[in-house]
Amino acid sequence: MSNKAAGALTAKAKAMFGKRIRPEDYQAMLQKKTVAEVASYLKNDTYFNEVLAGINEKSIHRGQLEALIRQDLFQRFSSLMRYANSSKGGFYRYGIIENEIHQILNCIRSFESRDYMQFIEKMPTYLELQTSFKISDLAKVRTYDELLDVISHTDYAQIVRQFKPLHMEDFDFTGCESALRNYYFDTVLKIIESDFSGKEKEDLRDIFLTQIELENITKIYRLKKYFDTPSDRIKELISPVHLRFSKKDLDYIIDHCNADELFDYLAKSAYKNYTDNQRFIYIEYHTKKINYNINRKHLAFSNNPNIVLLSYMLLSETEVQNIVDIIEGIRYRIAPEKIERLLIY
Amino acid sequence: MSITKMKLVSISASEGNYEEMLKRCETSKYLHAENATSIVNEENGGRLLSIENIYSDYVNTLKNIGHSIGFEMKAKPTLEKTYTNEEIETFLKNVEEQFKVVSDSVESNSLTGDDEIALETLRLLDFTAMHDCHYISFGMGRLPIESVKKLNLIQDAKFITAKLHQTSQYQWIVYATSNTYARETKKMFDGLYLEEIKIPTIDSKKIIAQYEEELTNVYTYCEERNRLYSLHQYVSIFEDHYVVVGFVPEKDLDKFKTEFNGVDVSVDAHNTSDAPNLTPPTLLKNNWFFRPFEMFVTMYSLPAYRDMDPTVFVGITYCFLFGIMFGDLGQGFLLLLGGLFLEWKSKNKLAGIVGRVGITSMIFGFLFGSVFGNEEILIPVHRGLFNVHEKLINVMDGNFTMTLLISAVVIGAVLILITMVMNMAMHLKHKDWGELFFSQNGLAGFAFYGYLFVAIAGQFVFGFNILTPMWMIPFIGLPIVLFFFKEPLSHLIQGKSIKPHGGWGNFVLETFFEVFEILLSFVTNSMSYLRVGGFVLSHAGMMLVVMTLVEMTGNAGPVVFVIGNLFVMALEGLIVGIQTLRLEYYEMFSRYFEGGGKKFNLISSDN
Numbered sequence: 001m002s003n004k005a006a007g008a009l010t011a012k013a014k015a016m017f018g019k020r021i022r023p024e025d026y027q028a029m030l031q032k033k034t035v036a037e038v039a040s041y042l043k044n045d046t047y048f049n050e051v052l053a054g055i056n057e058k059s060i061h062r063g064q065l066e067a068l069i070r071q072d073l074f075q076r077f078s079s080l081m082r083y084a085n086s087s088k089g090g091f092y093r094y095g096i097i098e099n100e101i102h103q104i105l106n107c108i109r110s111f112e113s114r115d116y117m118q119f120i121e122k123m124p125t126y127l128e129l130q131t132s133f134k135i136s137d138l139a140k141v142r143t144y145d146e147l148l149d150v151i152s153h154t155d156y157a158q159i160v161r162q163f164k165p166l167h168m169e170d171f172d173f174t175g176c177e178s179a180l181r182n183y184y185f186d187t188v189l190k191i192i193e194s195d196f197s198g199k200e201k202e203d204l205r206d207i208f209l210t211q212i213e214l215e216n217i218t219k220i221y222r223l224k225k226y227f228d229t230p231s232d233r234i235k236e237l238i239s240p241v242h243l244r245f246s247k248k249d250l251d252y253i254i255d256h257c258n259a260d261e262l263f264d265y266l267a268k269s270a271y272k273n274y275t276d277n278q279r280f281i282y283i284e285y286h287t288k289k290i291n292y293n294i295n296r297k298h299l300a301f302s303n304n305p306n307i308v309l310l311s312y313m314l315l316s317e318t319e320v321q322n323i324v325d326i327i328e329g330i331r332y333r334i335a336p337e338k339i340e341r342l343l344i345y
Numbered sequence: 346m347s348i349t350k351m352k353l354v355s356i357s358a359s360e361g362n363y364e365e366m367l368k369r370c371e372t373s374k375y376l377h378a379e380n381a382t383s384i385v386n387e388e389n390g391g392r393l394l395s396i397e398n399i400y401s402d403y404v405n406t407l408k409n410i411g412h413s414i415g416f417e418m419k420a421k422p423t424l425e426k427t428y429t430n431e432e433i434e435t436f437l438k439n440v441e442e443q444f445k446v447v448s449d450s451v452e453s454n455s456l457t458g459d460d461e462i463a464l465e466t467l468r469l470l471d472f473t474a475m476h477d478c479h480y481i482s483f484g485m486g487r488l489p490i491e492s493v494k495k496l497n498l499i500q501d502a503k504f505i506t507a508k509l510h511q512t513s514q515y516q517w518i519v520y521a522t523s524n525t526y527a528r529e530t531k532k533m534f535d536g537l538y539l540e541e542i543k544i545p546t547i548d549s550k551k552i553i554a555q556y557e558e559e560l561t562n563v564y565t566y567c568e569e570r571n572r573l574y575s576l577h578q579y580v581s582i583f584e585d586h587y588v589v590v591g592f593v594p595e596k597d598l599d600k601f602k603t604e605f606n607g608v609d610v611s612v613d614a615h616n617t618s619d620a621p622n623l624t625p626p627t628l629l630k631n632n633w634f635f636r637p638f639e640m641f642v643t644m645y646s647l648p649a650y651r652d653m654d655p656t657v658f659v660g661i662t663y664c665f666l667f668g669i670m671f672g673d674l675g676q677g678f679l680l681l682l683g684g685l686f687l688e689w690k691s692k693n694k695l696a697g698i699v700g701r702v703g704i705t706s707m708i709f710g711f712l713f714g715s716v717f718g719n720e721e722i723l724i725p726v727h728r729g730l731f732n733v734h735e736k737l738i739n740v741m742d743g744n745f746t747m748t749l750l751i752s753a754v755v756i757g758a759v760l761i762l763i764t765m766v767m768n769m770a771m772h773l774k775h776k777d778w779g780e781l782f783f784s785q786n787g788l789a790g791f792a793f794y795g796y797l798f799v800a801i802a803g804q805f806v807f808g809f810n811i812l813t814p815m816w817m818i819p820f821i822g823l824p825i826v827l828f829f830f831k832e833p834l835s836h837l838i839q840g841k842s843i844k845p846h847g848g849w850g851n852f853v854l855e856t857f858f859e860v861f862e863i864l865l866s867f868v869t870n871s872m873s874y875l876r877v878g879g880f881v882l883s884h885a886g887m888m889l890v891v892m893t894l895v896e897m898t899g900n901a902g903p904v905v906f907v908i909g910n911l912f913v914m915a916l917e918g919l920i921v922g923i924q925t926l927r928l929e930y931y932e933m934f935s936r937y938f939e940g941g942g943k944k945f946n947l948i949s950s951d952n
Contacts, residue, residue, distance in 0.1 A: 116500075120537075140498070
């Protein structure tokens with residue numbers, strides 16, 4: 001990437017972040033009584049005005065509103081990519097890979113439950129031109145073999161094939177999901193390893209490894225708290241990477257801590273500077289908040305276009321999730337203060 | 346160039362003819378009617394015409410019906426049918442019942458323009474027929490474009506769809522399915538975020554078409570009756586006579602009388618002084634050149650009927666002051682052309698003023714030797730015409746600056762003296778002796794200010810000195826005393842007690858500051874005219890900058906020349922226009938103009 005393009009991307013991404021939803025916007029949305037009012041606020045008072053320009057906010061469907069906001073995230077990514085270097089295109093596919101995995105897992109769920117419509121409803125067809133297989137073909141899949149046919153020419157086929165069950169009721173969904181997530185992280189880390197160097201490589205690794213590690217923590221917590229999963233099984237399901245936790249730390253948590261003790265451990269760990277002791281809600285809130293703070297730091301202090309782009313996109317994802325939480329909270333008449341506790345900003 | 350002379354008229358008719366009389370009054374091109382409440386009083390035994398206006402309710406009901414079904418009520422130009430109140434009541438009841446069904450089914454308030462387009466396409470299928478189907482269910486609505494793509498992904502679809510309309514975000518579709526799959530299909534479309542629009546149970550357009558003619562006829566009738574009833578406010582009843590009293594321009598009286606030909610009414614004309622309790626309306630009358638300046642006068646206040654119309658004076662002084670401040674032959678010519686063209690095209694009075702000030706701008710531009718900022722082009726002409734070395738008036742000459750500024754103050758002083766004379770003439774007409782003799786804008790003020798003007802001119806220009814006690818006592822001392830004792834002296838002339846309202850102590854204190862303020866205002870008002878000279882310099886300075894830029898920019902010079910001239914014309918023209926208006930209002934109007942007139946309004950303009 002030329003210096004000019006790098007500067008443009010950095011400036012553009014930082015300027016776009018400057019237009020983010022502010023705490024006062026969240027407060028204003030939390031005071032709304034209906035989804036239509038939130039839609040109207042987003043359309044008239046935030047930077048989502050462009051993507052929501054043609055909508056009829058009075059009657060817009062909640063799902064449609066969420067879909068448009070997610071679509072806007074992808075469009076922002078695409079618009080920033082215009083400034084990015086094509087030689088590093090492999091790295092920028094991280095978002096697409098994540099989405100592809102998500103669609104494969106959703107497809108399996110759909111033919112497992114025979115609820116094909118829900119899968120179609122949520123399918124991001126706007127990604128079709130970017131994906132390595134035709135995601136719309138997944139809509140026609142009714143069996144495991146048909147799925148393997150659709151993704152046969154991709155790396156996913158080999159992973160998914162390993163989990164092919166004799167009967168769908170025996171399917172190891174968690175295992176398959178973990179394997180695909182591991183593939184995602186492996187792929188991205190390999191690209192970082194080969195395409196980048198120096199401080200840039202170090203920062204990109206920091207961002208992704210933090211994500212993996214916090215995902216591991218979440219997984220451990222949930223497996224312990226809700227499924228009472230044995231330690232050996234937990235170790236199989238988590239990604240074998242470490243950043244701020246050593247392998248010894250992680251093994252200690254898995255072997256000796258219960259779900260609540262895990263929080264204490266996290267609060268005293270190297271993540272302590274990024275945690276939010278004021279608002280302890282649930283494990284995802286905690287891990288996402290840590291991730292959010294780390295990305296805010298990267299965005300504020302880095303001038304490297306790849307770091308800025310990546311941290312901007314991850315922060316934007318958090319923002320989109322906040323809006324979705326508000327919309328759903330209002331739809332299901334949850335008290336504003338309860339919704340507010342879920343928001344990360 | 347004055348205020349139109351009026352005649353007081355009274356038009357009277359019998360009970361059987363008064364409606365026809367009102368109809369003629371309503372269409373009259375000359376009548377300004379007076380409200381009956383100002384005519385009728387206990388002494389003259391008159392009464393008001395008071396009949397409940399039921400047609401106002403009918404009109405509102407019809408408009409509400411129209412609004413709820415999306416039909417615009419419009420009266421026909423001529424009345425085709427008349428109705429009794431019973432007929433109207435029955436008709437309204439009938440349509441209200443019928444259209445209530447329609448408005449319920451249309452839900453017109455919640456539909457967008459695009460929804461209407463989609464419904465219009467769907468109308469081809471016949472709404473009633475769709476609802477009458479026993480085995481097929483229909484649905485329609487807005488489907489997000491993203492969801493439209495997904496329709497093709499659904500295998501074994503149990504429905505068919507048709508596109509009705511599309512925008513960048515949505516496609517409006519209608520779908521049909523068998524009753525067996527209706528619920529499943531609806532759920533599926535919900536999942537695809539279909540925003541459903543209810544298919545109307547009946548076709549409102551058909552019903553509207555059926556009632557349109559009669560609705561319009563009834564509305565036309567009610568509207569006309571309502572209008573006529575609203576004119577009852579002008580009718581007073583004296584015994585059996587229904588009378589409308591008003592004012593008509595004296596010159597149009599005969600034409601006004603002919604408007605009532607063929608109707609059994611009597612039209613009597615009187616002098617305006619015959620009804621001292623009625624204030625005649627003011628209708629300004631000016632020629633083509635000065636008519637646009639009426640706008641400036643009425644913006645301030647309309648002159649009273651018995652006052653003087655200052656439009657001509659405003660026109661002359663406005664053009665004169667603007668011309669001096671915006672003196673440029675070329676730019677003035679453009680103002681003249683542009684202003685007159687816009688006046689002709691749009692009848693805009695401001696454009697008319699722009700056109701007229703263009704003339705004086707050209708005259709002073711010629712005297713200043715300035716054409717589109719070029720200060721040399723007219724030098725040969727000036728040499729030939731005025732036998733001068735360079736130009737007759739060279740505003741950019743440093744030696745001329747002081748002369749220019751003093752001239753501006755002299756112009757201001759002359760205008761102040763003229764406005765004082767106008768003020769005195771006005772008070773003489775009204776026999777308001779106190780204001781005429783003792784006020785700062787009356788004789789005392791004129792003597793004081795005029796003396797100072799002559800004395801200063803004599804001292805510095807003509808070489809005589811009248812700044813001596815012999816002159817100062819009657820022309821400075823005496824006027825100040827008169828300013829001071831204006832209130833008690835006025836009371837004395839009017840034969841009232843000379844003791845001031847708030848007592849002597851309070852009077853002395855208040856009047857001391859008032860007189861101080863009067864003396865100060867003579868100075869500040871005169872200085873205010875310095876701006877005239879200031880803007881001459883400012884205009885010339887701005888054009889100098891433009892011409893310098895033209896020289897600097899080489900080949901792009903002509904473009905800079907045009908843009909620079911247009912820029913200066915727009916900016917300077919606006920500023921000078923506003924400043925001149927300020928001088929008119931603050932320095933001149935405040936000295937002689939009171940306003941407070943009543944506008945001449947044709948009775949027809951009420952409706």
